[in-house]
Amino acid sequence: MTRQIVSVIVPRQDYQRDKMAAVVPVMERSLCGSLETIETSHRTRASALMTSLNVARIRCVGDPEAVLLESWESWLLAMQVHSAVFAAASTDQAFVTCKIRQEERQLDSTGPQFYLNPGTWVDAFYLAVICRETEHLDMLARVPMSLLRDCGGVADDYAYAWVETLQSFWLRRDDLRTHLVRAVDLSTPEHARVLDGEEMSKLQYPPIMMIYRFLRKDPAGFNEALADAVRWHKEYWTADEDRMQNIHGAVAIAPLAIACLAKANGIPVEVETDYLPQALLDFGWRGEFDA
Template structure:
């Protein structure tokens, strides 16, 4: 059978109007040609989307209605008061911004790749894009304020959509052609819809057509799933139209939109290329989320201690065949130790101590290696930890966890061994901010015994690099309320200011409780870093009240501490 190249070309997507075939696009251009004899060039993208979903015998009427609306919308002549009353901020696709329009709208600006920011007048029967003459008549500043206020009053519908596992999108849609333009002021929109602004890291956002915007707040590790899910969502909605805006995924950050989508127009292929700053944020959030450090929806359900105990026992048992699983075994054991404190907040029971002791064993083994030893998980449940070589991973926060545990459980030998882990290895962790590495350097220096001047110097470096403007990986809220608190306590500890330490400890515990709220996550139960600093202070004779929230009493005062293999 002979291959029909002509037929294939006819049915291929049109290069200029890809929502139509080449044959359909040719017919539409022929129908529109008589209306373009006024010397103006008119974009056919929105009209093509309408025709795509209509029988071709209706196309002449659709074309006639479309150009009639354009004629009505182009009359102008409104008073300044009428302009201010009806003006709205409006996003337009760059491809619709013809040279003729650009000359008449010098006030408009490109706000992101593929998107132009302009003003539009919402009239009784049509929407008209404002020209420089309109802006001059009403005043640029006054028009901008009115455009913002009118846009924010546009009614919309809102729902949450699950995509790619546990990632969720906020879908914002409505009949108004200005709906998607609300992406310009996304944090205020989020405040209106869900009662809180966007996180400091911003959001992933798509504006596929003028009636829809979708966004995902960048707050936890689900951002890694959301970015691909949102890209597919945006492309489908953009192709469906009408009123197409952009098939791209953007990063809304501090009021600006940055395109993450790279389009190869020659091959019509799409790829996602987040900038380094966003990649750092995503990497940090995935790491934090994976180890249960973030207060998220996933932390709403209390863990089942029996299931967590069995999972930890199984992960230890597998180490004989798969030594690479030691990191996961440590994470599981630490979650179990924290979870026990949900039902045993004072750490009075032997099973709670066993979980803490096992965490110490696994954490130290992860970074310093170990000889074979038994790990007890309560009752008669004992697992053999095999001999492990000293191959420390580049995981800075896991090292801090291991050190905090050794401090709490008064394991001086393990503390010394952990402080011999090369800082150069931990510096290879590309998922943490610089202050974390300075904090590790401070603690290693402190426990290794050089002069206090060196400790103070390194502590100052930790403080200087933990300010919000220096953060590129961790959420500011998490850093301020959780991660930085041990640093503040250590500062009071080495200055010997006992009253200041007591006050700082109370603040740290309050911040811990406020951050986690009603979360049932294991890490919500114990403020591990503050507990480690309080344990040091207790041993130095500081007057520490052992009955404080998130501080297991019998770990703090050493009464539950027993020998660890």
């Protein structure tokens, strides 16, 4: 008997679309300026990381399903920038050649830098999953943990355990279960030191449970975890007026990435929401660009 699929619908909060759209050209100019010197400047690499991802997010305010070419180009660019800085940091050569906006760039190697923290690595991993870029994922999965620990920043212990979980998952290592259990244990609010308990429980913990359900090949459990993740994402980003207009809330990047993994592996996604842009979830621009 075929199971009837019943979608869970989670509406996204309203954004001031005209105001957001007016910001895009300003952000694009800033991003273009950063890309001009990304090959040699650490400062502009940090700026390019932040701005490229925010441009991708803000385009999905006016294009919630990410069906426009400009939206896909923005997500692809954010992925390229995030992958490039880690490729440059983990090479033993003087430089690496990376494609950014369809142009080959030679980025000077760096080693650990302040912007190469676990949070940036996780964003890079999610973006590569969303863009289905296996070569970038292979590279990211081999970034040494020492590089992230030596970046000079401070992160909660769960952040390192989650990076190790994702690396083990992608490389199919035998220690995956060990790292996953540790990530679950360390993602509880009482272990939060840098993040507050609310962010830990509503934004960081849910993707871990999604991976757990995915690994158990449990479609119903996975979609329940995905629905919870999106609801908690919305709860967090609508808790007050400032958060409601914060562009970080426009797309639930972590749940989106893991939903992309699930869909690529035959698990139906039964949650409908603008927090998960449909064209990104469906990989609607497959084959249009060489990343």
